[in-house]
Amino acid sequence: MAVEKMSIAKALNESLRKALEQDPKVLIMGEDVGKLGGVFRITDGLQKDFGEERVIDTPLAESGIVGTAIGLALRGYRPVVEIQFDGFVFPAYDQIVTQLAKMHARALGKVKMPVVVRIPYAGGIGAVEHHSESPEALFAHVPGLKVVSPSNASDAYWMLQQAILSDDPVIFFEPKRRYWDKGEVDFDAIPGELHKARVSREGSDVTLAAYGPMVKVCLEAAAAAAEEGKSVEVLDLRSMSPVDFDGIQASVEKTRRLVVVHEAPVFLGVGAEIAARITERCFYHLEAPVLRVGGFHAPYPPARLEDEYLPGLDRVLDAVDRSLAY
Amino acid sequence: MTVESTAARKPRRSSGTKRAAGAANAAAKPAAATAQTLDAVPQLVQLLTPEGDRVDNAENAEFAPFVADITTEDLRGLYRDMVMTRRFDGEATALQRQGELGLWASLLGQEAAQIGSGRALNDEDYVFPTYREHGVAWCRGVDPTNLLGMFRGVNHGGWDPNLNNFHLYTIVIGSQTLHATGYAMGVAKDGADSAVIAYFGDGASSQGDVAEAFTFSAVYNSPVVFFCQNNQWAISEPTERQMRVPLYQRAQGFGFPGVRVDGNDVLACLAVTRWALDRARRGEGPTLVEAFTYRMGAHTTSDDPTKYRRDEETAAWEAKDPILRLKAHLLATGGADEAFFTELEAESEAMGKRVREAVRAMPDPDTMAIFENVYADGHALVDEERAQFAAYLASFEEGH
Numbered sequence: 001m002a003v004e005k006m007s008i009a010k011a012l013n014e015s016l017r018k019a020l021e022q023d024p025k026v027l028i029m030g031e032d033v034g035k036l037g038g039v040f041r042i043t044d045g046l047q048k049d050f051g052e053e054r055v056i057d058t059p060l061a062e063s064g065i066v067g068t069a070i071g072l073a074l075r076g077y078r079p080v081v082e083i084q085f086d087g088f089v090f091p092a093y094d095q096i097v098t099q100l101a102k103m104h105a106r107a108l109g110k111v112k113m114p115v116v117v118r119i120p121y122a123g124g125i126g127a128v129e130h131h132s133e134s135p136e137a138l139f140a141h142v143p144g145l146k147v148v149s150p151s152n153a154s155d156a157y158w159m160l161q162q163a164i165l166s167d168d169p170v171i172f173f174e175p176k177r178r179y180w181d182k183g184e185v186d187f188d189a190i191p192g193e194l195h196k197a198r199v200s201r202e203g204s205d206v207t208l209a210a211y212g213p214m215v216k217v218c219l220e221a222a223a224a225a226a227e228e229g230k231s232v233e234v235l236d237l238r239s240m241s242p243v244d245f246d247g248i249q250a251s252v253e254k255t256r257r258l259v260v261v262h263e264a265p266v267f268l269g270v271g272a273e274i275a276a277r278i279t280e281r282c283f284y285h286l287e288a289p290v291l292r293v294g295g296f297h298a299p300y301p302p303a304r305l306e307d308e309y310l311p312g313l314d315r316v317l318d319a320v321d322r323s324l325a326y
Numbered sequence: 327m328t329v330e331s332t333a334a335r336k337p338r339r340s341s342g343t344k345r346a347a348g349a350a351n352a353a354a355k356p357a358a359a360t361a362q363t364l365d366a367v368p369q370l371v372q373l374l375t376p377e378g379d380r381v382d383n384a385e386n387a388e389f390a391p392f393v394a395d396i397t398t399e400d401l402r403g404l405y406r407d408m409v410m411t412r413r414f415d416g417e418a419t420a421l422q423r424q425g426e427l428g429l430w431a432s433l434l435g436q437e438a439a440q441i442g443s444g445r446a447l448n449d450e451d452y453v454f455p456t457y458r459e460h461g462v463a464w465c466r467g468v469d470p471t472n473l474l475g476m477f478r479g480v481n482h483g484g485w486d487p488n489l490n491n492f493h494l495y496t497i498v499i500g501s502q503t504l505h506a507t508g509y510a511m512g513v514a515k516d517g518a519d520s521a522v523i524a525y526f527g528d529g530a531s532s533q534g535d536v537a538e539a540f541t542f543s544a545v546y547n548s549p550v551v552f553f554c555q556n557n558q559w560a561i562s563e564p565t566e567r568q569m570r571v572p573l574y575q576r577a578q579g580f581g582f583p584g585v586r587v588d589g590n591d592v593l594a595c596l597a598v599t600r601w602a603l604d605r606a607r608r609g610e611g612p613t614l615v616e617a618f619t620y621r622m623g624a625h626t627t628s629d630d631p632t633k634y635r636r637d638e639e640t641a642a643w644e645a646k647d648p649i650l651r652l653k654a655h656l657l658a659t660g661g662a663d664e665a666f667f668t669e670l671e672a673e674s675e676a677m678g679k680r681v682r683e684a685v686r687a688m689p690d691p692d693t694m695a696i697f698e699n700v701y702a703d704g705h706a707l708v709d710e711e712r713a714q715f716a717a718y719l720a721s722f723e724e725g726h
Contacts, residue, residue, distance in 0.1 A: 053515060059545060064504055064538035071454075071508020074493070075516070095535070098498045099505070102482070106494050109699040110486035143700050143708075167702035195706065242706040 002188045009179040011153040012042045014187075015160040016080065020050050023078060026164060028055040029065055030082030030118075039084055040120055040179055062092035069115050070099055078114045080164055086121040086173075087130025093138075100169045101144030112167040116160070121149075122213045122263045123310055124177035126303040133300050134264035139171045140241040140273075147241040148194060149173040151215035153183035155238060158191035166194070175213035195239040197247035203233030206257035206323050209248055209274065211237040214261045214311065221316040232320060240270050248274060249281050256287040257323045261316055266294040288326035293319045370618060371598050372588040376646045378654030389585075389597040392604070396593070398661040404445060404592050405652045405662070406670055408437040411461040412649060413674035414470050417681050418460075418477070422627045426685050427477045431458045435590070435622035438648030439555050441465060442595025443523065443617070446603055450491065450520040452513075454506035457495040458555075459525050466492040470677075471684040480691050500526055500533035503552060507539045510548035510606075521606035522550045523599070529560025531576070532568045540580040540612070549606035551599065552577075552614045555589060557621035562634035577614035589619025590648040620646070693719065 006014070019026045028043055028050075034057035037044030047055035058065050062083060069079035083089045089096075096117065103113050123132030140147045146168050150156040156174070163170040192198065200215060201222050208218040215236045222232035235251050237243065252258050258278055260271035275290035293311045301309045371386050373393065382390065415433050422430040433440060440461030447453065447465065455462055463473055468490050475484040476495060483494035496502040506524035513520055530536055531554060543550050556573055558565055569576075577584030583605075587598040595617055602613035620643040624631050631640075656662040697712040 059538070059541050061538040061541060063535055064507075064542050067501065067504025067535060067538065068508030068511060068542050071505040071510070072512045073508075074487070074505060075509045075512030077512050077515075091534075094498070095501065095504065099496075099501050103494075104702055105699045106481075106483040107487060107699075108481065108484055109702070110488070112702045146701070146705070168705075244706070246706075 003184055003186045005182055005184050006153055007180050007182050008150070008153050008156045008174070009040060009042055011157040011183075011185050012160055012174065013044055013046070014185070015157045016043060016046060017049075019080070019161060019164045020046065020054055025077045026054075027072065027077050027079045028082070029058055029069060029079050030056075031058055031060055031065075031084050033057060033082050038082060040176065042118070042120075042174070042179075043082065062088055062090075063095050066092040066095040066100060066115075066117065070095065070103065070113065073113050073115050074103075074111060078116075078164060080116040080118060083117060083119045085127075085131045086119055086133040086135055089117075089119055089135065092117075096139070096145070096169075096171070097142050101142050104168070105144060113169045114164070114167050115169045116163045116166075116172050117169070118160075118172045118174060120176040120179075121173045122175055122177065123300060123306050124213065126306070128303070129300065132306065134262065134295065136171075136173055136240050136262075137264055137269045140243075140270060145169055145171055145241060146195070146239070147171045147173065148239045149175060149212035150238065151175065151178065151200075151210075151212055151236050153181070154185050154189075155236075157185045157187075158189070159194055159238065162191065162194040173212060178213055178216065181216070195242050195244060197238055197244040198236045199233060199251065200236045201232070201234040203231040204255055205231045206259060206320055207233045207235055207248070207251040207255045208259050208261060208316065208320070209235040209237055209251075210261040211240065211270075212262075214263060217311065217313060217316060218261055221313050221320065224313060224317060225320055230320065230324065243270070243274060243277075245274075245277050245281065248278055252278055252282045253285050256285055257326075258282075258286070258290045259293060259316070259319045259323055260290065261293045261311055261319075262295075263310060264295055265297050266292045267297045269294055288323045291319045291323055370586050370588055371594050372591050373593040373597060374591045374651055374655055376590070376651055378651050378656075378658055380655070386594065386597070389594070389601050392597040392600040393593055396596070398656075398659070401593075401652065401656060402662050402666060404441055404596070405649070405656060406673075407441040407445065407461070407464060408592065408649050408652065409670055410674050410677060411437050411441065411464050413678050414464070414681060415460055417678040418474060419623070419627065421474075421682065421685055422477070427474060427627075428479050429477050429626050429628060431477075431626045432621075432623040433458050433460050435620050435643065435648070436555055436557055436617075437461055438592035438651075439553075439589040439595050439617035439619050442592040443525075443553050443599040443615070446596050446599035447523065448520060448603075450518070451603065452491045452493070452506075452509055452520070452522045454493045454502040454509070454522065454524045455495055456499070456502065456525050456527060456530065457497055458527075459495070462525065463492055466490040468492050470681055471688070474681070474685050475688065478685060478688055480688060500530035500535040500539075502526070503530070503536050503539035504542070506550050506552075507543045507546075507548055507612075510543065510550035510612075511546050513549055514546070514609075519607055520549070521603045522548075523553055523603070524550060525553050525555065527560060528554065528556040528558065528565050528568050528573060529563065530554075531573055532560075540577070540582075540614070543612040544580045544582055547609070547611040549609070550612045551602040551606055552612060553599065553617065554614065555617045555619055557589075557619050559621055559625065559631075559635065561625040561629055564635075572616070574614055574616035577612075582612045582614065584614040584616065586616045586618055589617030590643075590646045590651065592648055592652055619648075
């Protein structure tokens with residue numbers, strides 16, 4: 001079964017299974033991850049096969065989940081914890097920011113924090129409030145954390161493996177509205193670097209940089225733009241900390257135009273940082289200012305409005321047109 | 327939860343109920359404690375009165391056997407620990423006043439709680455302190471000068487926690503109780519015959535993390551002792567602002583025992599902590615120990631206790647001084663003579679001098695240390711900023 005077509009959800013499940021098989025120190029922890037297999041079934045069947053000591057149902061207490069994972073890491077374990085939804089991570093934010101992110105530095109490198117915090121994130125599934133947020137910038141801003149998000153099944157499988165193997169804490173954002181999208185996973189492949197961006201579609205007129213759930217939208221936008229004779233390059237960033245600025249720069253030096261797309265609010269978001277850095281690095285290459293497409297400075301709206309809120313094909317294409325108009 | 331008989335809580339030191347390895351410590355094993363047994367928990371366990379007299383009563387009967395092996399030499403050792411710790415603490419306070427330290431959190435008055443509990447630990451037990459556990463650090467063999475680095479501003483911790491099984495000081499109140507619980511969950515998974523102790527204060531008991539640590543440790547039956555030093559004040563907030571029922575009683579609601587011990591009685595603290603650690607090692611789960619004590623000084627060198635508490639209160643607690651209490655006992659029982667106290671005085675002075683000199687000689691860290699150990703596996707942005715800053719610094723040298 002070297003290559004198999006499967007959903008992102010299944011790829012994540014296979015990835016966790018492999019991690020549990022390969023290292024007895026890997027633990028899965030979270031609310032409902034055991035018997036139920038998680039509310040999105042990402043951990044389906046794992047407790048049955050690996051037992052309650054490896055796949056641990058926890059009390060409903062997010063700070064407790066991350067705080068005890070820190071203690072387990074200090075004892076030599078490699079906990080992979082699941083926060084049930086994006087908006088529920090905030091009770092654990094203190095432990096993540098004040099403890100998890102800084103432990104290695106405070107101990108002058110004497111202890112490592114191989115903890116992965118998995119968070120199903122972003123919108124598009126018609127959920128109630130606190131179930132559709134994109135808080136990645138809040139984590140990327142924190143020194144000591146690494147922040148990544150896959151956009152396809154192959155990355156879901158391999159990036160989670162790499163995150164678990166990392167001796168640094170990794171916040172692993174899973175694009176929940178893409179869980180059921182299928183793609184090929186090559187189990188024998190040699191995966192690319194975890195923090196390296198990938199060109200998902202070659203183009204020459206403008207670069208669209210995105211990650212997680214917005215990569216698919218950008219690929220669709222590029223296909224639509226091609227029908228109008230515009231050549232759009234799509235860059236899947238994959239990592240928000242660190243950001244592969246070299247990869248973005250290489251693309252921008254080719255296309256001379258950049259639009260950054262994410263679901264999170266534009267203000268002080270990942271796109272703002274990319275716009276600033278790329279302006280510094282590529283000032284003389286750019287034919288247009290770096291543009292951003294993303295969420296508004298407003299709470300994520302009720303489900304009946306999320307189609308308006310989420311950047312779709314038209315908003316991305318509008319930004320492409322504005323960039324090309326300079 | 328089923329109600330078990332009170333016998334379930336009786337110490338069984340030689341009953342051979344050692345924890346079986348691995349799977350025997352099933353995650354959902356119910357805690358042994360029940361409301362019924364907890365009703366019997368005494369109000370205040372004391373073995374030495376403030377006048378230094380041994381107490382034998384119903385309240386301490388369960389715990390006294392845990393110090394039955396303590397010899398006169400051991401008592402002198404405990405006394406030495408407390409005197410050395412107080413001397414170190416006093417030196418650090420002086421160093422702060424001299425501008426050598428940016429801040430100091432004094433343990434004055436809490437020596438018995440820390441030495442009693444600290445000496446109850448085995449080498450393989452693991453300690454999660456807050457930022458005032460200088461006496462516990464002393465018991466673990468941590469070089470006292472290591473504790474001063476963060477207060478001098480040369481690091482944020484700086485020692486290897488695994489060298490003495492003594493974790494870094496934690497500034498955010500109560501966070502470490504969860505780390506201790508997680509570590510204890512790991513100890514249970516490993517089938518290890520050791521325990522974990524988490525220190526925190528009465529103020530920290532108001533934090534959600536402490537409640538979550540109680541919850542996790544109870545449902546996973548983790549081998550952890552929560553050692554709360556109730557020193558009556560959280561900076562300027564009295565305990566009435568933290569709780570409406572005695573702190574030790576809180577354990578009952580989580581399903582494990584809570585004991586209140588005289589925190590100025592080193593022998594009682596040793597006995598109760600040994601009892602609690604023994605329970606943990608035997609797989610009977612967590613315990614909350616409330617050491618009822620008093621912070622004689624300020625919260626840190628930054629606050630002024632005369633603004634928030636009365637002199638009479640402090641004076642009343644001075645009469646309960648943990649060091650004077652053991653000294654009175656040693657003198658009354660012939661356990662130590664004047665020569666012992668004189669020698670100890672000289673020893674503590676020498677230690678104070680060594681600490682003073684070590685702090686003054688402590689170098690500032692290298693500027694580039696800012697970029698060290700941010701990540702274990704490296705990070706492109708840190709590498710980039712390190713290189714940029716190094717080039718910036720180098721530009722000054724070229725200019726001269």
